[in-house]
Amino acid sequence: MSDTLQPPGTPRHLLQALHEVIPGCELMVQQLPEIPISLWLIPPVFPTDRLDDEVIRRIWNDTPYWIFCWASGLAMAQWLLAEPHHVRDKVVLDFGAGSGVVAIAAKMAGAKQVICCDIDPVSLAACRENALLNGVTLEYLDDLYSAAQVDVLLAADVLYDQSNRFFLDEFLNFAETVWVADSRVKNFSHPRYIKLEEHSATTWPDLDEAREFRNVSFYRTR
Structure with a gap:
């Protein structure tokens, strides 16, 4: 998905950093379960079947830990x-x-x-x-x-x-x-x-x- 289809207010510097590891991935505000905290995270449905070997290598070597709430x-x-x-x-x-x-x-x-x-x-x-x-x-x-x-x-x-x-x-x-x-x-x-x-x-x-x-x-x- 291109940057132009991102929700208004999406931090572009975070999106750019994410795309350097996982091209085309979105960022979206997500409400966490059971607590009143929201975070900029990747979407719940993540198309892993479209990841080529190079992207997988980048994910493993340069894991953007901040895109998940572990x-x-x-x-x-x-x-x-x-x-x-x-x-x-x-x-x-x-x-x-x-x-x-x-x-x-x-x-x-x-x-x-x-x-x-x-x-x-x-x-x-x-x-x-x-x-x-x-x-x-x-x-x-x-x-x-x-x-x-x-x-x-x-x-x-x-x-x-x-x-x-x-x-x-x-x-x-x-x-x-x-x-x-x-x-x-x-x-x-x-x-x-x-x-x-x-x-x-x-x-x-x-x-x-x-x-x-x-x-x-x-x-x-x-």
């Missing part, structure tokens, strides 16, 4: 809005922010200050657009190691790659309280973290993932 991010956003005392009046950092859904939820839950942290500049641009869409004010950071100390660090769906596990130790340098939500790693063993609960959520738009990836484990620092 299950762990959705679960954490739902949890924050249901239990706002975890972040109310606190300074919060959302690590690996992606679409910004967790950061937006934290701000809606009453956090004093919320920082979106993501190494990908397009993801930070998506966070800005989604914050604007939901009428909240966030701050943006592209390097965790330039962050000041915060009250709470939130990390959803960042352990999918084994090489990212070292962040569990790094997080402890920036916040005393760290919450990790992950659907890919069911039980990780770390002396400073404890698994507290499980939630059920679906990546949005629904990727029809295996049921096991709809169970999101929540961990907190001891």
